[in-house]
Amino acid sequence: MVIVNAGERHPSPNVVLIALGIVMLCAVWLLGVVSVAPNRIVPGTSYPLVAALGMPGALLVTLLLGAMTALALRPARIHYLAMLLLLVMVLLLMPFGLMVAGHFLIDPALPQARLGLGAAYWTLSFVLLLYLVELRLRLAIKRLPTALLLVAVALAWWLCARLWLDDLALVQEFQARRGAFFSAVGQHVLLVGVAVGSSLLLGLALALAMHRFHRLRKAGFALLNFLQTIPSLALFGLLLAPLAWLGANVAWLGNLGVSGIGNTPALIALIAYSLLPIVRNTFIALQQVRPDTLEAATAMGMRGHQRFWQVRFPLALPVLIEGVRITTVQAVGLTAVAALIGAGGLGTFIFQGLGQAAMDMVLLGALPIVAMALIADAALGALADITRHGGAS
Amino acid sequence: MQARGAVSIPRAWPNWLPAFGFAALLGLALFGMELLEPFFRWVEPDARSVIYARASFVDLLGRHLLVVGAAGAVTVCLGLIAGIAVTRRYGRDFLPLAGQLASIGQTFPPVAVLALAVPALGFGTPAIIVALMLYGLLPILRNTLAGLDGVDPALKEAAIAMGMTPRQRLWRVELPLAAPVILAGVRTSITINIATAALGATVGASNLGDPIIAGIINANMAYVIQGALLIALLALTVDSLFDLLEQQLRHRPTD
Structure with missing residues (x-):
């Protein structure tokens, strides 16, 4: 050397x-x-x-x-x-x-x-x-x-x-709005949780479908890449009008709480953004399981669904969790933008503070968001490590 | 590693078509927004005006591009220099730290970076340029490190054996081989920055985010749609240009 x-x-x-x-x-x-x-x-x-x-x-x-x-x-x-x-x-x-x-x-x-x-x-x-x-x-x-x-x-x-x-x-800023702060944190976590949870379910289904049907693959990834490219503020904006119309004109959707401003457009946009990392990682994870491992499972007499749940899925799990990690960190940040269309959460403090030129209020919103992203990153990273060591090898 | 664009769309049509198409649509939206007035009137029948008129769309686009371009130029230079410096022998000691910094930095949400930059730098365009620089640096640094790290050591040794100087090895072997990965980092950085720059409208930096924010405040959906449409088309145009560049890089002749 x-x-x-x-x-x-x-x-x-x-x-x-x-x-x-x-x-x-x-x-x-x-x-x-x-x-x-x-x-x-x-x-x-x-x-x-x-x-x-x-x-x-x-x-x-x-x-x-x-x-x-x-x-x-x-x-x-x-x-x-x-x-x-x-x-x-x-x-x-x-x-x-x-x-x-x-x-x-x-x-x-x-x-x-x-x-x-x-x-x-x-x-x-x-x-x-x-x-x-x-x-x-x-x-x-x-x-x-x-x-x-x-x-x-x-x-x-x-x-x-x-x-x-x-x-x-x-500290003064926190004490002035203690109640609002905790409910904003709760709302933020709830929005991120619901968005990541539902996109995980949707994404798994989509990835499995893509895994099985080759024709779906290219169109699916093209669409998801396209969605990911559109800036968050624009996607929120573009969803406002059609959802407001649906909420006003379709009675049962209106009763469900669908409207232009608030949680619905935020959740739809968050799920749309979250799908790409989850689908991509799940798909790659499922593809990368080695064929001879699967053959060995077949030779051991495993049936189709046994092979999937006992071999393919556990081997794919670490990469899947990696996808959830990327998605969650991304969703924590995007939820802050969603505050602009009235979804609540910690972004409210950021944008209200910016509006009032009260910088301490901006900090009160931004610091917990950074902390949340770091915690989610560390926790899910650790989880991926655990499954990697426990599952494979 | 960024896998953005790794799954390529099958193209029966020429590969410059998406970029050209999105750019044409962007031009049309810039100059022909009035043509859509009946549609916007239908969306907002009661509004006093349905076409955003506080500034021309061309102006707003220009300011948007200026902010993203200024931040992008600085970040590409800084990210490349830093990435190259820590992979040389004199900077090796800083490599682990730079790698860790680049991956920790990815977890900071761009909105939070923007929000933290404003108290430090005040309202207006400088704050947003600095925020974009801080945030855009890390994807470029990370991909530069990954790209240079991914160069086959055997090729580097071959270059040494051929008697190349360190400078020649960098410019003729390492950088050309790392270029696709570095370009992917630049693409991620610029795409995120186009989105984050739109949020600059909330901190007094006027750009394409303005119509959206004004529309949300005045409950005028027509404004929101106009701003959203322009930002989305801008992002898609730039992204498809990068796609084109990546294909050029992938298919370039090997010598």
Whole structure:
């Protein structure tokens, strides 16, 4: 082999972690750490590190991040573990930094005043996530412990937010519409669940039909590809008019709740988008089962439906779940757009917030959507792994 | 891996026909929307006006294309450079992180990226261009990595044995072989961006999403249909152009 394994030698510094460390140090010193606004509409004024945390706080942050960077100069397993520890410490200290900033900067005489997260906080969270990903690869940590670690950190943040962070704009926004928030989350999950569930049933039937009837294949995939190409906003829009007409003119459809605005067009569009990934993956999964495996099943005396349910289907399952994963993540995002045609869900906060120029409300809608997509991705990815190891081989 | 377009439609007709057809329909919709006025009048008998007139459709299309094009140009350059850099020897250390980043980024919904960009950058066209750039970068980066990774190592060694310099190997062997996969990434990125740009109408960036949003707010279905029709035709035109390009790439002569 000609390729040189330069990275295998032990003491060479980990350039990736050093670069990430330097980015974080620059971010906390050069970008605004927090912003303070007198009320929810006026944009806040941003404060740098020393003003927000005081000199001791600024030194502590610099020390922690500097140590993380310095440890990366001599990478060994023990140093990586120390970096992981420091990373968790920084993550846990982040809400406390906000408390300190609130104490320094919020005037108690102004009850409407609120603390916003500055660019440094966002950059730091994002780069810390990258840092964790790199550490995870170096230490070969599995998916589950990493997920548990993140859940623990999220719980700690939630607890801090509930107990001490009343100044934080996001918390104030949440407390102002606690009921609406939870019902929007419920509605979002319900819409995604119903859309993915029904497109799974429909998609399975369609994929099986395509598997059996060759003629259906090309037309089916052409139609689904075509649907997937049409932008979501346009598809929602194009469904509004015919459904409004049907709801108004066909009595029993109207009684079922079919109308131009609301859940019906949202669900139809969501199902239409979800069909392609599910049908494609199911079809590929069914096709890729090796013919000799099926012959072996026949030789063992299995009947047609036994062969399908006991051999072909379990072998196809991981790829099928992969399709469900792609579909679910996609549906979480598309459901947010559906809020524009009155389907409800977390998108309502995004678009109302944009309309009122209330950015904290936008965040209140967008952050849970991102969290939901990440959770769905992780959970279904883990499920696919389990079926892969349990089923085949 | 993107399988978009992997199942090709059987074509008895010439392969440029879909692109040409959709482009012709788009042109017709741009300039001949008035011809459909009786239809829109039937849809909205009570509305004061049934053809969106706050801006000409050509203007809206131009702004839509400007946003998608500007973001697309930057993302293609950045994605390619980043993808190439982390697969060279000097950037190898960053490869696992870049791969993970590209796959995590796919789970961020485009609407959420747009919504998160606005608080940081304010309302208007710059915010949406940056949001599109952030989101469009990842499919290109992922497919560049996948495409370069998929090049047969034996071919790379053969290129070394032939005495090619690293630069020659990149331009004459690796990039041409990875091109179809990279192009598929660009196609995904642009298609998603055309859809996401339409949402820019909600953050004050005027484009083809405008008639839809205005129609929803004023309960005027005619506006909604006009906007939806134009966006759908634009998306289909661009997508079929990429399809055409992919076929050209697949059938190019091997030398």
